[in-house]
Amino acid sequence: MKNDKLKQYFKSEELLGRGIYWVENTVIKTTSNVTKEGKVKVLDELKNEVLRCKKCELHKTRNKVVFGEGNPNCVIMLVGEAPGREEDLQGRPFVGEAGKLLDKMLEAIGFSREDVYIANVLKCRPPGNRDPLPEEIRACKDYLMRQIEIIKPSIILTLGKFATSVILDKSRYEFSRLRGKICDWKGIKVLPTFHPAALLRHRGWKKEAWEHLKLLRRLYDEREERTN
Ligand code: SF4
Numbered sequence: 001m002k003n004d005k006l007k008q009y010f011k012s013e014e015l016l017g018r019g020i021y022w023v024e025n026t027v028i029k030t031t032s033n034v035t036k037e038g039k040v041k042v043l044d045e046l047k048n049e050v051l052r053c054k055k056c057e058l059h060k061t062r063n064k065v066v067f068g069e070g071n072p073n074c075v076i077m078l079v080g081e082a083p084g085r086e087e088d089l090q091g092r093p094f095v096g097e098a099g100k101l102l103d104k105m106l107e108a109i110g111f112s113r114e115d116v117y118i119a120n121v122l123k124c125r126p127p128g129n130r131d132p133l134p135e136e137i138r139a140c141k142d143y144l145m146r147q148i149e150i151i152k153p154s155i156i157l158t159l160g161k162f163a164t165s166v167i168l169d170k171s172r173y174e175f176s177r178l179r180g181k182i183c184d185w186k187g188i189k190v191l192p193t194f195h196p197a198a199l200l201r202h203r204g205w206k207k208e209a210w211e212h213l214k215l216l217r218r219l220y221d222e223r224e225e226r227t228n
Contacts, residue, residue: 036072036073039072039073039150039151040072042150043072043147043150043151046067046143046146046147046150047067049143050065050067050123050143051065051067053065053123053124053140053143055139055140056124056135056136056139056140057136058122058124058125058126058136059124061124061125061127062083062088062124062125063088063089063091063125064088064089064090064091065091065123065124066083066087066088066091066092066093066120066123066124066125067091067119067123068093068117068118068119068120068123068147069092069093069113069117069118070113070114070115070116070117070118071114071115071116071117072117072150072151073151074115074116074117074151074153075153075154075155075220075223075224076111076115076116076117076153076154076155076156076157076216076220077116077117077118077119077147077148077151077153077155077156077157078102078116078117078118078119078156078157078159079119079120079121079144079156079157079158079159079163079166079167080093080094080118080119080120080121080159080160080163080195081120081121081122081132081159081160081162081163081195082120082121082122082124082125082126082129082132082162083120083122083123083124083125084096084098084125084129084197085125085129086099087099087125088124088125093118093119093120094118094196097197097200098195098196098197098200099196101196101199101200102118102159102196105196105209105213108210108213109213109214109216109217110217117147117151117153119144119147120144120163121137121140121141121144121162121163121166122136122137122140123140123143124140131162132162137162137166141166144166148188153188154188154189154223155188155189155190155191155216155219155220155223156185156188156189156190156191157191157192157193157212157216158190158191158192158193159193159194159195159196160175160194160195160197160198161173161175161195163192163195164178164179164190164192167185167190168183168185168190168192175192178192179192179193179194179208179212180193180208180211180212180215182215182219189219191212191215191216191219193209193212193213193216194208194209194212
């Protein structure tokens with residue numbers, strides 16, 4: 001969709017409530033909160049764009065694009081690295097073994113998938129679950145940024161070194177220093193933690209991950225106290 005048409009589309013009061021939207025460097029900006037229905041529609045538009053994407057070589061080997069899913073009105077957004085084998089087959093994020101662990105992690109602090117929104121940095125699976133390449137991250141990052149702009153979470157839990165480095169614009173080698181620390185990014189609290197797949201490989205890291213989860217719950221509760 002061309003920018004002019006996109007602006008017109010976003011400015012529709014009927015569709016988006018009272019928020020005024022515009023597009024700047026392909027990032028959607030908004031002046032106010034929008035309705036849940038408005039967010040769903042704008043996310044659907046973006047999803048349709050991503051489903052057709054051929055901006056990097058991963059489109060040649062993917063089975064399904066994994067756009068992301070969850071509550072568009074969430075307080076907490078989870079950002080992972082890239083789809084794995086199961087996710088690539090089903091077109092949904094975190095549905096394999098790591099996804100089952102992620103569900104348990106959320107449950108342990110009183111949340112379910114329906115409470116949060118889950119997306120990855122890459123929307124297509126790197127073959128053999130290899131690490132994302134810099135050019136793939138560059139090609140795909142804008143989609144994640146637009147998802148965040150639409151959803152407007154108060155807290156982002158980054159899962160693993162790639163998601164952390166992309167959101168905080170740091171080297172992935174800084175993950176060991178950043179994990180478990182509350183970082184500020186554009187007014188959003190970002191909390192880096194381990195990727196669930198890494199926790200499956202290194203069970204000894206679970207104790208530290210539990211501390212991160214408790215911190216996430218505390219951030220959420222403090223935010224609720226402030227806003228209620
Ligand atoms: S990984 Fe991202 S940039 Fe690459 S083809 Fe898939 S959606 Fe497009």
